Amino acid sequence: MSQAILRVQKISGHAGSVPGEDTQREYTVCKLIDTTTCIGCKACEVACMEWNDLPFGETVFGNTYQTMPETRWNYWNLILFNEHEREDGSLMWLMRKNQCMHCAEPGCLAACPADGAIVQYTNGIVDFQQANCIGCGYCITGCPFDIPKMNPKTHRVFKCTLCTDRVSEGLEPACIKSCPTGCLHFGSKDDMLELAGNRSKQLREHSNFPNAGVYDPPGVGGTGVIYVLHDASNPEVYGGLPKNPRVPWSVKLWKGPLKWLGNVAMVGGLIGLFVHYLRYGPKEREEEDLVSGPGGGKT
Amino acid sequence: MSHPEHIIPHGRVLRYNLRERLTHWVAAAAYIYLLSTGLAFWSPWLFWVAAALGGAQVSRMLHPWAGLIFFASVWNMYVMWAQQMKYTDDDRKWWKAVKYYSTNQDDKMPPAGRYNAGQKFLFWGFFWGSIALLVTGVVLWFPEYIPWNLRFLRYLSVLIHPATALFTIGLFMIHLYMGLFAERGAFGSVIRGDVSMAFARRYHPAWYKEIVGESSSPRK
Ligand code: HEM
Ligand code: SF4
Ligand code: SF4
Numbered sequence: 170m171s172q173a174i175l176r177v178q179k180i181s182g183h184a185g186s187v188p189g190e191d192t193q194r195e196y197t198v199c200k201l202i203d204t205t206t207c208i209g210c211k212a213c214e215v216a217c218m219e220w221n222d223l224p225f226g227e228t229v230f231g232n233t234y235q236t237m238p239e240t241r242w243n244y245w246n247l248i249l250f251n252e253h254e255r256e257d258g259s260l261m262w263l264m265r266k267n268q269c270m271h272c273a274e275p276g277c278l279a280a281c282p283a284d285g286a287i288v289q290y291t292n293g294i295v296d297f298q299q300a301n302c303i304g305c306g307y308c309i310t311g312c313p314f315d316i317p318k319m320n321p322k323t324h325r326v327f328k329c330t331l332c333t334d335r336v337s338e339g340l341e342p343a344c345i346k347s348c349p350t351g352c353l354h355f356g357s358k359d360d361m362l363e364l365a366g367n368r369s370k371q372l373r374e375h376s377n378f379p380n381a382g383v384y385d386p387p388g389v390g391g392t393g394v395i396y397v398l399h400d401a402s403n404p405e406v407y408g409g410l411p412k413n414p415r416v417p418w419s420v421k422l423w424k425g426p427l428k429w430l431g432n433v434a435m436v437g438g439l440i441g442l443f444v445h446y447l448r449y450g451p452k453e454r455e456e457e458d459l460v461s462g463p464g465g466g467k468t
Numbered sequence: 469m470s471h472p473e474h475i476i477p478h479g480r481v482l483r484y485n486l487r488e489r490l491t492h493w494v495a496a497a498a499y500i501y502l503l504s505t506g507l508a509f510w511s512p513w514l515f516w517v518a519a520a521l522g523g524a525q526v527s528r529m530l531h532p533w534a535g536l537i538f539f540a541s542v543w544n545m546y547v548m549w550a551q552q553m554k555y556t557d558d559d560r561k562w563w564k565a566v567k568y569y570s571t572n573q574d575d576k577m578p579p580a581g582r583y584n585a586g587q588k589f590l591f592w593g594f595f596w597g598s599i600a601l602l603v604t605g606v607v608l609w610f611p612e613y614i615p616w617n618l619r620f621l622r623y624l625s626v627l628i629h630p631a632t633a634l635f636t637i638g639l640f641m642i643h644l645y646m647g648l649f650a651e652r653g654a655f656g657s658v659i660r661g662d663v664s665m666a667f668a669r670r671y672h673p674a675w676y677k678e679i680v681g682e683s684s685s686p687r688k
Contacts, residue, residue, distance in 0.1 A: 184512040280626070282509040283524055303518075303528040305509065306611035310622040319612040324525075419623040423630065431634045432511065438638060442645045449572050452650050453670075 175337050179289035181281035189291055197273075197293035198336060199361040200345065202266050203368055203397040204407065205381070206352035209234055209248050209264040213344035213353065217246040217268075220332060220343035240267060242318040245329040246344055249408030261399070265407040266344070266353070269316045269329040271295050271393030276416035279424055280311030293358070293393045296333050299325040313389065313414035331393065361395060368397050388415035474679045480662040481679060491544045492658050498538035499640065505531045506633055532609045535602065542598040549591060552582050558674070559585035572650075579673035586646075590639050597636040604629040 176189030214236060218225070226244060229237040233250040240247045251263040275295045278287040286301040287308060297308075297317070304324030308317040317326045332342035341355040354364060365383040372381035382401025385391050396410070404410035474482045484492070505527040508518035518527040561578040562569075562585035568576040569586070577584075583591070604625035607614060614622050647654045653667040668676040 182512045182515060184515070282512070282515070284512060284515050303509075303524040305528050305608070307626065309611045310619070310626055315616050321612075324529075417619075417623045419627045423627050427627065427631060428511070431630065434634065435637060435641075438641050442641060445570075446645070446649055449570075451652050452572050452574060453652055 175290035175292060175294070175333065177288045178291045179275075179278055180285055181278045181287040182284045184284070193291040196357040196359070198331070198393060199293070199356065199358040200271075200331065200342065200394045201354040201356075201361040201365050201397070202394065203352040203354075203365075204263065204265050205368075205372060205376075205378070205397060205399055206350045207248070207264045207266065208350055209250060209262070210349060211236065211248050212347040212349060213266055214244075214246050214248060216343040216347035217329070218244070220335070221245070221330070240316065240318060240328075242320040242327040245269070245327070251406060251408050253406045263399075263407050265396070265410065267408060268344075268394065269295065269331070270314055270389070271329075271331055273390030273392065274416065276311035276313055276389065276420060277308035277317055278311075279416055280307040280420050281305075282307060290333070292336065294331045294333050294336065295393070296330050297326055297328060299323075299327065302326055311416060311420050313411055313416065358391075358393070365395055365397050369401070372397070372399065384410065386411075386414050388413050476662055479665050481665060481668045481676075482661055483657040483663045483668070484661045486661070488548060489658055489661055491541050491548070495538060495541035495545065498534045498541065499636075501534045502531060502538055503633075503637065503640070505534075506630075510630060510633075532605060535605050539598050539602045542594060545591070546595055549583075553588045553591045555585070555588060556581075559588060562586075574670060579677075580671065580675070581678075582672055582675040584672070590643055593639045594636060597632050597639070600628060600632040601636070604632070 176193050178187060178189050178191075178193075180187050217223070223243045223245075226237075226241060231238060233252075234248075235250045236247060237244065246266065246268045249263075249265045249267050251265075253261045253263050255261060271294055273293065275287070275289060277297075278289060278295060281287045282305060283301050283303045285298055286303065287295065287297055289295050302325040304319065304326070306317075306319060306326070308326055309315075309319070317328050319326050332340070332344075335342060345353045345355045354361060356364075362383065362385065365385075369381045369383055372378040378399045380400040380402045382398060384396035384398055384401060384404055396404075396407075398404060398407065400406070404412055476482050501521075504517050504521060507514045508516075508521075508524070508527060509531075515524065518524040521527055558578055558581070562580060565577055566586070568574070569584075607621050607625035608629055611622050647658070651667075651671060653663050657663045657667075665676075668679065
């Protein structure tokens with residue numbers, strides 16, 4: 170979505186080296202979402218649409234405060250509402266700000282076949298470049314969080330950019346600015362992990378949430394968006410936040426061993442046929458040789 | 469039983485009628501397009517092929533449609549040829565002797581009918597392959613409409629589609645090699661439709677017998 174002022178460390182569907190790989194010591198940026206202080210006001214949803222100038226769409230009422238069932242190509246940031254009954258019978262309202270997680274090892278990027286349609290900047294932001302997108306939807310299959318969404322008209326895929334354009338100018342993302350309770354924070358990954366760790370400790374020790382913890386899933390190399398959860402042992406109750414997200418094994422198999430096997434087999438097959446021709450040649454040099462009948466063999 | 473209607477002037481034998489030849493070339497054109505655009509998305513090193521064919525977006529848009537054309541032509545082949553492609557005991561013998569076939573000692577081969585066992589394998593490989601490619605291809609066509617709880621369909625399709633494509637690429641390479649290089653005369657049979665008597669007798673003796681009847685002297 171934005172101009173690549175930032176250097177790039179990973180490129181989808183790219184042959185050869187990546188220009189920005191290992192060229193920068195910039196720290197990784199991170200958004201911290203403290204679900205325990207979110208009041209579900211949706212200021213961040215509005216700020217996202219405002220800053221990114223996204224067209225308004227229909228909301229869908231599903232008997233909760235949720236704006237619509239899931240994010241859309243033009244609605245990148247959605248507060249998920251869930252009623253959760255705790256073991257002691259008490260009720261909790263869980264609210265989770267859902268958007269792209271900016272995975273350190275993004276499945277979307279691994280799956281994408283188009284050169285430069287998905288890039289990861291050295292600061293960790295994963296950004297889609299719609300000009301290069303071919304609309305194949307492989308990223309939808311690669312993402313363990315169900316984030317990339319297709320614009321049905323242009324057949325290009327969109328998602329949260331972590332406000333790359335703002336971040337590259339030293340500003341924080343629009344959603345962070347809008348949050349009235351201060352449950353959103355933005356900074357370096359190290360700082361955010363420390364803040365999240367302290368907050369979890371506080372929840373465990375002073376607020377009767379013995380399982381409170383930080384969500385920074387290692388299966389995708391950690392994420393550029395981390396959560397503080399009241400119950401980190403059960404992230405699924407927060408609108409299906411996967412417990413141990415990974416790039417699907419079939420995507421890994423497809424982009425890894427199958428690719429190598431296939432390439433070796435195709436090149437090997439071509440060489441094999443060529444050598445066979447050099448060794449044995451055509452079955453008959455001239456059709457006419459055959460008039461003498463079977464058994465002619467090689468001439 | 470003899471089929472003299474297959475024998476055309478100049479002592480040649482009609483091997484493929486117009487419908488068969490047309491179907492073959494529609495399938496071939498569609499397949500080559502599918503192969504080129506598919507491989508472009510398979511490997512970043514071949515992405516330029518999609519650019520050369522009108523742009524990657526166009527390739528993505530047309531690949532599935534070419535797939536439908538390809539599948540329709542393979543289906544037509546099934547309608548025309550399935551009967552003749554049935555495996556027989558002779559085919560089992562043929563496979564046992566395949567090393568003579570691949571080393572050009574065709575005189576040591578058990579007699580083949582209109583299609584030898586290798587050609588039958590090619591046909592069934594392509595037939596089942598195109599069914600698998602069609603089913604998985606449709607999933608890949610509309611991944612955004614596959615609901616999240618059915619996502620295993622997408623996970624399977626991104627594996628099975630290219631794996632099946634690779635299988636057919638293997639068949640395709642051997643097919644081209646046989647038709648263009650190894651069996652001189654085979655290429656003409658899908659262009660003009662006929663082969664020489666000698667070709668028929670050498671590569672498809674049982675078929676040849678069927679056409680000329682028991683007396684194996686070709687008519688003039
Ligand atoms: C029969 C109907 C077919 C349909 C509906 C279909 C559809 C698709 C779709 C939608 C994709 C995703 C990206 C793209 O559009 O390129 C794809 C990829 C691909 N297709 Fe097909 N296809 C069909 C047949 C074939 C055939 C006959 C081949 C034979 C070479 C083939 C080879 C490929 C390859 C190699 C890929 C890329 C896989 C990858 O990215 O790893 N397809 N196909
Ligand atoms: S749809 Fe997704 S995977 Fe396909 S080219 Fe666009 S960004 Fe890449
Ligand atoms: S959450 Fe999905 S879209 Fe976002 S970086 Fe991770 S894999 Fe890509």
